Amino acid sequence: MINLLKKASFFIAAVIIVIIFLIFTRDTTEKQEEIPDLQAVSSSDNPFEQSAETSQPAEKFAVVDIKGAxxxxxxxxxxxxxxxxxxxxxxxxxxxxADENQINLAQKVQDEMIIIVPEIGVEGAAGGGTAESNGKIKVNTASQEEIEQLPGIGPAKAEAIIQHREEHGLFNSIEDLLNVSGIGQKTLENMQDAIQIP
Known part of the structure; x- marks a missing residue:
C-alpha cells in the first residue's frame, strides 16, 4: 500500500513537472514569436524611414555653353x-x-543654351544664343526686339511671349506658343518657319 502511494505521488509529481515545463516553454515561445512582429513593424511600417527613402529625387542639371568675353x-x-x-x-x-549691357543677367537658363558675351563695340545677342545660324529666332532666349522680327508679331505679342515665358517656363514645342495670349493658329502658321525651339 505504501509502495502504491509512493508510486502515485511520484506519478503526480512527474505530471505536475511536465505541466509546468509545458506552460513555461509555451510562454517563452509566444514571446519569441512576438519579437519578430515588432521588428517587422518597426522596419516596414515606419513612415519616417519610408519618406526618407522616397523623398530623394535624382538631381537634374542644365548644361550651358558660355562663350565670348x-x-x-x-x-x-x-x-x-x-x-x-x-x-x-x-x-x-x-x-x-565685356559689354555687360547686352546680356540679360536675370534670364533663366535652359538645357543646351548658348550664352555669348560680346565685347564692347561688338554687336551681340542679348542673353546669348538667340539666333541660329539658319536665321531662325530662338523664342526661349530672344529679346523682345528680336521676337518682333517674326512675321505677324508686334510689340504687344512679343511682350506677351516674353511674359508667358517668364511666368510659365520655357517653350518645349512650337505648339506651346498657342498658350500665349493673342497668338492663334493662323499667327503660329505664319511664324513657325522662322522660330527655333529650343
Missing part, C-alpha cells in the same frame, strides 16, 4: 533654376572688355 569660357552644369548671372559667376565673371 568671359574669364573661363566653356560648358558648365548648373541648376535648372539658375540665371544667366549664375552661369557667368561660375565661369569666372566678365573680362574687362
Amino acid at each position: 568671359i574669364a573661363s569660357p566653356g560648358v558648365y552644369e548648373v541648376s535648372p533654376d539658375a540665371r544667366v548671372n549664375d552661369v557667368i559667376l561660375t565661369a569666372g565673371g566678365f573680362t574687362a572688355d
Whole structure:
C-alpha cells in the first residue's frame, strides 16, 4: 500500500513537472514569436524611414555653353533654376572688355543654351544664343526686339511671349506658343518657319 502511494505521488509529481515545463516553454515561445512582429513593424511600417527613402529625387542639371568675353569660357552644369548671372559667376565673371549691357543677367537658363558675351563695340545677342545660324529666332532666349522680327508679331505679342515665358517656363514645342495670349493658329502658321525651339 505504501509502495502504491509512493508510486502515485511520484506519478503526480512527474505530471505536475511536465505541466509546468509545458506552460513555461509555451510562454517563452509566444514571446519569441512576438519579437519578430515588432521588428517587422518597426522596419516596414515606419513612415519616417519610408519618406526618407522616397523623398530623394535624382538631381537634374542644365548644361550651358558660355562663350565670348568671359574669364573661363566653356560648358558648365548648373541648376535648372539658375540665371544667366549664375552661369557667368561660375565661369569666372566678365573680362574687362565685356559689354555687360547686352546680356540679360536675370534670364533663366535652359538645357543646351548658348550664352555669348560680346565685347564692347561688338554687336551681340542679348542673353546669348538667340539666333541660329539658319536665321531662325530662338523664342526661349530672344529679346523682345528680336521676337518682333517674326512675321505677324508686334510689340504687344512679343511682350506677351516674353511674359508667358517668364511666368510659365520655357517653350518645349512650337505648339506651346498657342498658350500665349493673342497668338492663334493662323499667327503660329505664319511664324513657325522662322522660330527655333529650343
